[in-house]
Ligand SMILES: [Zn+2]
C-alpha cells in the first residue's frame with residue numbers, strides 16, 4: 404500500500420466516481436498519510452475547480468492533501484493544457500499522452516512528441532502511464548530525458564490490475580529505468596475508491612527485476628514529499 408498516492412481522480416474528471424472528501428476519508432480509513440487529487444486537464448473534460456485550488460483545505464491534520472493535475476499534450480510544439488492560473492496552487496504536475504492525441508503514429512512520433520513536451524514544461528513532475536501500448540514510446544530516450552530533468556516515470560497500478568498494459572513491456576520499461584538511473588513513481592491512478600493507494604499489482608514486477616528502492620520516489624511518504632520539494636526548487 405502506498406503511503407502517499409500521487410495519481411487520483413475525483414468527480415472533477417468525467418471518469419472519476421468520487422468526491423474529494425470521499426477520497427480523503429478512504430485514505431484515512433486505510434491508514435494512508437496523504438494523496439494528491441490529480442484531475443484531468445481541460446482537454447480531457449477535467450472541470451478544474453477554482454474553489455478547490457484556492458480555498459479548500461484538508462479538514463484533518465493527520466493527512467497530507469496535495470493538489471495536482473494530469474495534463475495532456477496539445478500540439479507538436481510541446482504545449483500542454485496546464486492552466487497558468489492554477490500553477491501557484493499545484494503541488495504536483497502529471498503529464499500523459501491521452502486520447503486527444505491521435506492513435507496510429509510511430510514510436511518515433513510519440514517519443515519526440517513527449518520529449519518536446521517535457522523539455523518545454525519543466526514544471527512537470529511525473530510522466531503517467533508511459534507503458535500505454537496505444538502510444539508506443541522509445542523507453543530509453545524517455546527515461547534518459549526524465550533522468551536528466553529530474554522527473555519520474557510512473558508505474559501505474561491500474562494499468563496492470565486491469566490488463567491495460569503488457570507485463571513484458573512494463574518489465575522492459577523498469578529495466579531501462581534501472582540502467583538510465585531514472586526514478587519511478589508508483590501510483591494507483593484511482594478512479595474507483597477501492598483502488599486508492601493500491602500497488603499490489605506492480606509490486607511483484609519491481610521485485611522480479613530487483614528494482615532499486617532508492618529510485619522509487621514513492622517508497623515512503625517522506626521520500627515522496629522530498630521528491631516534490633526538490634522538484635519545486637529546480638523549476
Ligand atoms: Zn492518464
Ligand SMILES: [Zn+2]
Pocket residue numbers: 410412473531592
Ligand atoms: Zn489518470
